[in-house]
Amino acid sequence: MLGELAVVGGGVVGLTCALAAVDSGWRVTVFDAGPDRRASDVAGGMLGCLAEGHPGEDRLLAISRESTSLWPGLLNRLSCPDILTATDSLLVGATPSDVAALETQMRFLRSELPDDTHRIPSASARELRTLEPALARNVAGGFQAVGEGAVDNRKLLAALRAALDAAGVMQVRAEIDNLADVPGEQILVAAGLDTRRLLPDVDLRGEKGEILRLRRTRWSVAPPRNVIRARWHGRPVYLVPREDGIVLGATQYEAYDDTDRAPLAGGVADLLGDADELMPGLRTYELTEVSAGIRPSSADGVPLIERVDERVTVAAGHGRNGIALAPWTAQQVLPVLAQHSTHTSTEDRGVHHGIDRER
Numbered sequence: 008m009l010g011e012l013a014v015v016g017g018g019v020v021g022l023t024c025a026l027a028a029v030d031s032g033w034r035v036t037v038f039d040a041g042p043d044r045r046a047s048d049v050a051g052g053m054l055g056c057l058a059e060g061h062p063g064e065d066r067l068l069a070i071s072r073e074s075t076s077l078w079p080g081l082l083n084r085l086s087c088p089d090i091l092t093a094t095d096s097l098l099v100g101a102t103p104s105d106v107a108a109l110e111t112q113m114r115f116l117r118s119e120l121p122d123d124t125h126r127i128p129s130a131s132a133r134e135l136r137t138l139e140p141a142l143a144r145n146v147a148g149g150f151q152a153v154g155e156g157a158v159d160n161r162k163l164l165a166a167l168r169a170a171l172d173a174a175g176v177m178q179v180r181a182e183i184d185n186l187a188d189v190p191g192e193q194i195l196v197a198a199g200l201d202t203r204r205l206l207p208d209v210d211l212r213g214e215k216g217e218i219l220r221l222r223r224t225r226w227s228v229a230p231p232r233n234v235i236r237a238r239w240h241g242r243p244v245y246l247v248p249r250e251d252g253i254v255l256g257a258t259q260y261e262a263y264d265d266t267d268r269a270p271l272a273g274g275v276a277d278l279l280g281d282a283d284e285l286m287p288g289l290r291t292y293e294l295t296e297v298s299a300g301i302r303p304s305s306a307d308g309v310p311l312i313e314r315v316d317e318r319v320t321v322a323a324g325h326g327r328n329g330i331a332l333a334p335w336t337a338q339q340v341l342p343v344l345a346q347h348s349t350h351t352s353t354e355d356r357g358v359h360h361g362i363d364r365e366r
C-alpha cells in the first residue's frame with residue numbers, strides 16, 4: 008500500500024484521480040460537498056481536442072491529444088458501454104465567414120498535429136448534410152473531427168462512483184472547511200472552482216455558461232449521431248447526442264459571483280435561436296432542463312496540477328475541458344503523490360481525524 012489518500016472533491020477530476028490512485032495502491036477516501044456547485048454534472052460531455060484547438064493554445068492542444076488517447080483505457084476500466092454517446096464530431100459554419108474562421112482553426116491543427124491531418128478532412132455543405140441529414144439546408148461548410156466524440160457525463164460520474172465503491176473507496180458527503188481536519192497522509196484537492204476557498208493562492212476564475220437538455224418525442228427526428236459544433240453567425244453552439252435526446256450548449260462569459268448558477272434568459276434565447284436554425288427538427292423536442300454552471304478556469308487554460316506543501320496536492324482549473332482532460336490529470340497526479348508516499352498509517356503519524364467517516 009502506498010498510503011492513505013484523501014480526495015477533496017467528487018467531480019470528474021476528483022473521482023478519476025481517486026480511481027487511478029486506488030488502482031495503483033493507495034487507500035482512498037473521497038470527500039464531496041454534493042452536486043449543487045459541481046460543473047461535471049452540467050457539462051456537455053464532449054471529449055474535445057481537435058475541435059477545442061485554437062491558435063495560442065498549443066500546450067492545451069498537446070495535453071488534450073494525450074488525454075484523448077487515454078480515454079479508451081478509462082472506459083474499459085469502467086466497463087459501462089453506454090457512457091460513450093458519439094465517436095466523431097462535425098464542425099459546421101453557417102456563413103462563408105464562419106467557414107473561414109473554421110479553416111484558420113484547421114490550419115493551426117494541421118501545423119500542430121501533422122500526424123492527425125487525416126482526422127480533420129474538410130467537408131462541403133452537401134457532405135455535412137449527408138453525414139447529418141437533420142442539419143439545416145443552408146449550412147455553408149466545415150470539417151470533420153474523426154474519432155472525437157462525447158460521453159454522457161452523468162453516466163460517467165455514476166460509473167466512476169460505482170467503480171470506486173467496488174474498489175473499496177469510502178465516499179463521504181461532507182464539505183471540508185479546513186484541510187487540517189482532513190484525515191490521510193496525503194490530500195488531493197480537486198474541488199473545482201471552490202478549490203480557491205480551501206487554497207486561496209490558487210489562481211482560478213469562473214466562466215459561467217447556460218446549457219440545455221432536450222428529449223426526443225415520438226414526432227422528433229433522431230438526435231444527431233455526431234457531435235455537432237457550429238460556428239453560427241460568429242457564435243458557438245453545439246449539439247451533443249444522448250441516448251434519448253440532445254445536450255444543447257453552451258454560452259461562456261465571465262462569472263462575477265461564484266454562487267450565481269442561475270441561467271440567464273438571454274443565454275437560453277441565444278442557444279435555442281441558433282440551434283433552431285442549425286437543426287430545425289429540434290423544435291419537436293421537449294425542453295427538459297435549463298441549467299448553468301461555472302467552468303473552473305486557470306489563467307492560461309492549462310490545468311493546475313501541483314504540490315502545495317508536503318501533504319497537499321492540487322488538481323484544478325480545467326476550464327471548458329475538464330471531462331476530456333480527466334484521464335490525463337489522473338496520470339499526472341499519480342507520480343506527484345507517489346513522491347510523497349510515506350508508507351506509514353495515519354494513526355502512526357498522529358493525524359487528527361476531525362471528520363467522521365460515514366457514507
Ligand SMILES: Cc1cc2nc3c(=O)[nH]c(=O)nc-3n(C[C@H](O)[C@H](O)[C@H](O)COP(=O)(O)OP(=O)(O)OC[C@H]3O[C@@H](n4cnc5c(N)ncnc54)[C@H](O)[C@@H]3O)c2cc1C
Pocket residue numbers: 015016017018019020021038039040041042043044045046047048049050051052053054055181182183184197198199200201202205215216217218256257299300301302303322323324325326327328329330331332
Ligand atoms: C456549461 C458547461 C459545459 C461544459 N461542457 C464540457 C464539455 O463538453 N467537455 C468537457 O470536457 N468539459 C466541459 N465543461 C467543463 C467541465 O465541466 C469542468 O472542467 C469539469 O467538470 C471540472 O471538474 P472538477 O472535478 O474540477 O470540478 P467540479 O465538477 O465542479 O467538482 C468539484 C466538486 O468538489 C466539491 N467540493 C467543492 N468544495 C468542496 C469542499 N470544500 N469540500 C468537499 N467537496 C467540495 C463539489 O461539491 C463538487 O462535487 C463544461 C462546463 C460547463 C459549465
